[in-house]
Amino acid sequence: MPEIMSDKTALRRTLLDARKALTIEQREQWDAAIGSRIMAWWEMHPVQTLGVYWPIQNEPDLRRVYGALTSCGVQLALPIVTDQAAPLKFVAWKPGAPLVKGAMGVLVPAQADTTMYPEALLVPCLGFNATRIRLGYGGGFYDRTLAASPRPLAIGIGYACALAIFHGAPHDIALDTIITEASCITSD
Numbered sequence: 001m002p003e004i005m006s007d008k009t010a011l012r013r014t015l016l017d018a019r020k021a022l023t024i025e026q027r028e029q030w031d032a033a034i035g036s037r038i039m040a041w042w043e044m045h046p047v048q049t050l051g052v053y054w055p056i057q058n059e060p061d062l063r064r065v066y067g068a069l070t071s072c073g074v075q076l077a078l079p080i081v082t083d084q085a086a087p088l089k090f091v092a093w094k095p096g097a098p099l100v101k102g103a104m105g106v107l108v109p110a111q112a113d114t115t116m117y118p119e120a121l122l123v124p125c126l127g128f129n130a131t132r133i134r135l136g137y138g139g140g141f142y143d144r145t146l147a148a149s150p151r152p153l154a155i156g157i158g159y160a161c162a163l164a165i166f167h168g169a170p171h172d173i174a175l176d177t178i179i180t181e182a183s184c185i186t187s188d
Contacts, residue, residue, distance in 0.1 A: 015135070019159065035064055047074065051077045075116070087144040121153070128162060129164060132156065140171070
């Protein structure tokens, strides 16, 4: 087991370094392409509530598409860490609403009084494999969230260069779809 953790730790470092090495221009182009694919996905799956994320560590920045989704009537929600061993809590949020630093240093809505259970989640991926298993930062928050019932649709978001070869752990839950700038990988 320590060997697997060591490998995943090294893989996380490699993937973070690769993402950090992308130019601003590359990320802007790829973020726009991912945004277009998200809108196309939403047109085929017109959910009314969608859990989104605030970008950290050079993750795909989807704030423009969040505005477009809101304009289409989608209610967005951002995740909040309530406990290290708990699933994420999602609270209603609209682009432009005030944010504050949350427990993990990630921005969260300043008004976190409206808990939501989104129909679908955009899940940031540090890495992912060919079977749609996500590699995150190691906290297990999304795994615990996706293990809850009812389970929301899970749409992984990452750059195509984050495709990696690794084995999932028993607690890992495959995402329904992964959207990159280059493709949509689905279970169909």
